[in-house]
Amino acid sequence: MRRKLQAPIPPRNGLDPARMRLPADGHWATIRDHLVERITRLTAERIDEMFAEERIFDSGGPITRDTPYRPGGVIWFHRDLPEETPVPFEIGVVHRDETLVVVDKPHFLATIPRGRHVLETALVRLRRDLGLPELSPAHRLDRVTAGLLMFVVRREDRGAYQTLFRDRKVRKEYEAIAPHDPVLELPATVRSRIVKERGIVTAQEVPGEPNAETYVELLAQEDGRGRYRLVPATGRTHQLRVHMNGLGVPILGDRFYPSVVETPLHDFSRPLQLLAKTLEFTDPLTGRPRRFESTLRLQAWTAHAEWDRDHSGL
DSSP: OOOOOOOSSOOBTTBOOEEEEOOTTOOOSBHHHHHHHHOTTSOHHHHHHHHHTTOEEETTEEOOTTOBOOTTOEEEEOOOOOOOOOOOOOOEEEEEOSSEEEEEEOTTOBSSOBTTBSSSBHHHHHHHHHTOTTOEESSOOOTTOEEEEEEESSGGGHHHHHHHHHTTOSEEEEEEEEEOOTTSOOSEEEEEEEEOOTTOSSOEEESSSOOEEEEEEEEEEETTEEEEEEEESSOOTTHHHHHHHHTTOOOTTOSSSSSOOOOOTTOOSSOOSEEEEEEEEEOTTTOOEEEEEOOOOOHHHHTHHHHHHHTTTO
């Protein structure tokens, strides 16, 4: 197995540098010529500025705009970051030891850098704030879902914990607030086939062999709404939201189901009332049972009047 080269530049703001391998059959005279042709989102002038600022490295250090092209070589650089609206909520640390960091991720904060969310992500914030440059997520939560998110401290331990989630060996429980339907018979196990097509923001239930399963239980009901416990046996995209909508009780604050509501990225006014409540598993390194529980509470249940007032007409 080929060993991955160590980046010659450290993370910046908790973000690893981009790594680019140069094509073995390259015909360019300089590395600059290749970058100008390949990175079309940047102007040639901006790429020249990055060379002048010594922001582009190979394994020997910073390179210049005149550095000859090296077929099969590797370079590193820090990308220009998009402008981001700060997410005005803190990350709560639920547990921390030499192996794991478990946090309560707030609503509206993405798990990892992607698209327009880079610095304002749980991974980058925690790497920076905790001083843990190798921290990596063992799994992910949707940006709009709050609750437990688990990170691995050391690079060499990542695979063991990520495999737990991949192989569905972690028991997860969620809590949701949604309308109460007295006719709906619960508890129930919902099974259906869910598909998510690239380029379409919502997932759909379609005929066919079920690939998604969720146990749904009503824990309490008051003032026309219910507090539900959701236990997924599978992990399809938007599974809990799709299944609750299919039962006729869409989760409060859901801007995708039953219909898409366009929302600016800086609008933090109506959080999805879905919480990753517990994580339970056998630790792959020690063999001991582990269980973590979120300290967060969903606003639509704990503060009915405030939720109704703040979200009336939405």
